[in-house]
Amino acid sequence: MTLNVKATNLGVLSSASEVIFGSLREAIVDGALQDGDLLRQDQIATMFNVSRIPVREALARLEEQGLVTNQRYKGAVVSSLSLDEISEMFEFRALLEGELIRQAVANIRPETLDEARRHAEDFATETDSARWAPLNRQFHYTLYKDCDRPYHLQVASSALDKVGRYLRAQLVLTDGFLRARTEHAGILNAAFARDAEKAAELTRAHILGASRSLTTFLQREKVGSGS
Amino acid sequence: MTLNVKATNLGVLSSASEVIFGSLREAIVDGALQDGDLLRQDQIATMFNVSRIPVREALARLEEQGLVTNQRYKGAVVSSLSLDEISEMFEFRALLEGELIRQAVANIRPETLDEARRHAEDFATETDSARWAPLNRQFHYTLYKDCDRPYHLQVASSALDKVGRYLRAQLVLTDGFLRARTEHAGILNAAFARDAEKAAELTRAHILGASRSLTTFLQREKVGSGS
DNA sequence: AGTGCGAATATCGGATACAATATTCAAGAG
């Protein structure tokens, strides 16, 4: 007989370094920590009430993910992306997410479609701009859910993390939100129609359009700050 | 005036943890460490004559790369891939490397073409099967060199690392080497002809063909070992 | 005042030491 209690897997409970890693990652992804910010091991250790050892492991992980850069004896800085790097990241996302939705739509479940529609509505009706980015992400990744390509998903997600800060700017500081709203509707329609190719093409265009609007915005901003 | 000496950037000189990370990664990628092997911190620390601290940072990095899995208080094991995961990795590579060569061929330099031809010849004439995998890699990545997509390249390389062990088996234990030789010639021809689409299609077929031959081989082996 | 040099401070990489958890193994109950 087996014990009839739901046992949570203690083996995966967070160690300090994992908690710190997750917190720092989140802070970087959604912009609480900005490009070029210096991360002092001591300071972080104090914040979390631990020694520097788990902090260093978290920073090593972050560096491996490309979110910070470590310079020997100098410290870790939040990685910043050049305009070229940003647009490459968006091209990468277009390639990968296009493939994801193509595969997903091919065997998408009705429940998934409904869930995606709900997320699209939530996004469209949200007035708090701080919540646009997470809702946007939820919409897209719900649509990718049935693609049965866990590695593709993980890599796409990691790429999205790296441009998370910039995407937020694109939604809030340009006409990104408005355009996203209509483009989401198009993608959703294609998914409901089970038209994988169209969904893929629209997703690619959605991402590349966001890239263009973001790069022109950043270009302007850069020039502006120079004056 | 600037000092006219080529100064190597001392800031990026390896710390212990980086050296350990690199060594372990190489050992995993080319099969010296096998699926499921347990990595003991103490043992590794003794091998490198260091304490466990840098070892732990190296293991954290490896886990972030997906090459090992850490279980709290239990240790790190070399990640093993299921057949499904392996074939997903090859699909991913086909998608990405197809794009890489398409972009690269579009603005490939003559020197690069020559270098690729040399690598193709080296590969084709190599009799030591242990050297097939690195030469194969050199050939392909030389062709990708001019793609001007550093992030794409890095992700592709990371994916290749994850299946490095299996690719080696595909080359050595199946007819992989012979097929690769002729398929490389085709890809090289397309590159010389500046036919980006054809090079991309051949590269995709090259990778997916390797995947098929590998999965049928592993399938057979699994059944065989079960008897 | 401005520049170059050296000491003082800050910060990092790593070693050692200790606490928390897992694994092994032997002894006893059935």
Place this chain on the structure above:
DNA sequence: CTCTTGAATATTGTATCCGATATTCGCACT
């Protein structure tokens, strides 16, 4: 003999401490 249980051992996670390197600041010199 087999199974359970707890002590002994092994291994991991983290704290504290130390040497190495970078940065800052003050002082002498021009």
